[in-house]
Amino acid sequence: MIRKLMLEKMQKDLEAVGFQEKEARVYLASLELGQATAQQIALKAGVKRPTTYFILEGLMGQGLATSFHQGKKQFFIAEAPDRLLELLDQERKEIAVREEKFRVLLPQLQSINNRQKEKPVVKYYEGKEGILSMVKACAETSKGQEVYAAFSQDVINQVFDKNILQGLVAYRVSKDVTSKGMYVNSNDSVSERYTKIRHTESIKLSEKEFPMSCDIAIYEDKIRIASLKERIVGIVIEDKEIAQSFRLLYDCAWKWVKSQK
Numbered sequence: 001m002i003r004k005l006m007l008e009k010m011q012k013d014l015e016a017v018g019f020q021e022k023e024a025r026v027y028l029a030s031l032e033l034g035q036a037t038a039q040q041i042a043l044k045a046g047v048k049r050p051t052t053y054f055i056l057e058g059l060m061g062q063g064l065a066t067s068f069h070q071g072k073k074q075f076f077i078a079e080a081p082d083r084l085l086e087l088l089d090q091e092r093k094e095i096a097v098r099e100e101k102f103r104v105l106l107p108q109l110q111s112i113n114n115r116q117k118e119k120p121v122v123k124y125y126e127g128k129e130g131i132l133s134m135v136k137a138c139a140e141t142s143k144g145q146e147v148y149a150a151f152s153q154d155v156i157n158q159v160f161d162k163n164i165l166q167g168l169v170a171y172r173v174s175k176d177v178t179s180k181g182m183y184v185n186s187n188d189s190v191s192e193r194y195t196k197i198r199h200t201e202s203i204k205l206s207e208k209e210f211p212m213s214c215d216i217a218i219y220e221d222k223i224r225i226a227s228l229k230e231r232i233v234g235i236v237i238e239d240k241e242i243a244q245s246f247r248l249l250y251d252c253a254w255k256w257v258k259s260q261k
Helices: 002-016 021-033 038-045 049-061 082-112 127-141 153-159 162-174 188-195 240-260
Strands: 065-070 073-078 121-126 146-152 178-184 200-204 214-219 222-227 233-238
Touching: 002 021, 021 038, 021 049, 021 073, 038 049, 038 073, 049 065, 049 073, 121 127, 127 162, 127 214, 127 222, 127 233, 146 153, 146 240, 153 162, 153 178, 178 240, 200 240, 214 240, 222 240, 233 240
Parallel strands: 146 178, 178 200
Antiparallel strands: 065 073, 121 233, 146 214, 214 222, 222 233
16 A cells, blocks of 8 residues: 555656656566566556557657567666766757757747837737727726727717726726827717716817817827727737827927917
């Protein structure tokens, strides 16, 4: 019983260092038997003979077993356990060589990487779920920051259910994200409710002068644009310089609109 438990533990330990379950059982059985046929090893390991033979071939390929013929029979011998340490040491050396080659290759890969820091990153979203995902991501990554927005509340109300919109606003507020928004809306009661939302500063624009249909937001180093009329699609452009320029333009527009009130 004690021996069985010991073998089970050794099997688990071999699995922990990279052996498959049946591979560990076959190796241990072969180690115990000394020299044996595939049939004998299969019986001791509790593995089918064809599978055992396949595993033994694999062990030989790794240098963990050898074989010889005596008459018409083929016998297998497991290499000494010390061989495992030699193989691990060899593997470490090979990894070191691959790592060095990769370090040499890395600058070349970075040179063709389309998502380098100096290049804008553009992500595309489609459908209602895609737009909702885009908006939630904005609130998630902008925790404690300010988001600049320009949108048509009328168009948004046509696309999304009121409960969904309230949920999005509540989610933004829960993330302590402040919104500075310029918007158009034909419903005065909705406009009044919007201005009372916590963490929100807003300016209502004239629908005739500014017939917006897109939902635009500037946050962190990103610009989020959603088209919600004929097509429901959105893009997020991630680039520090572009976002900063749009933020400056928004500030100019905000100050101008304020001065006209």
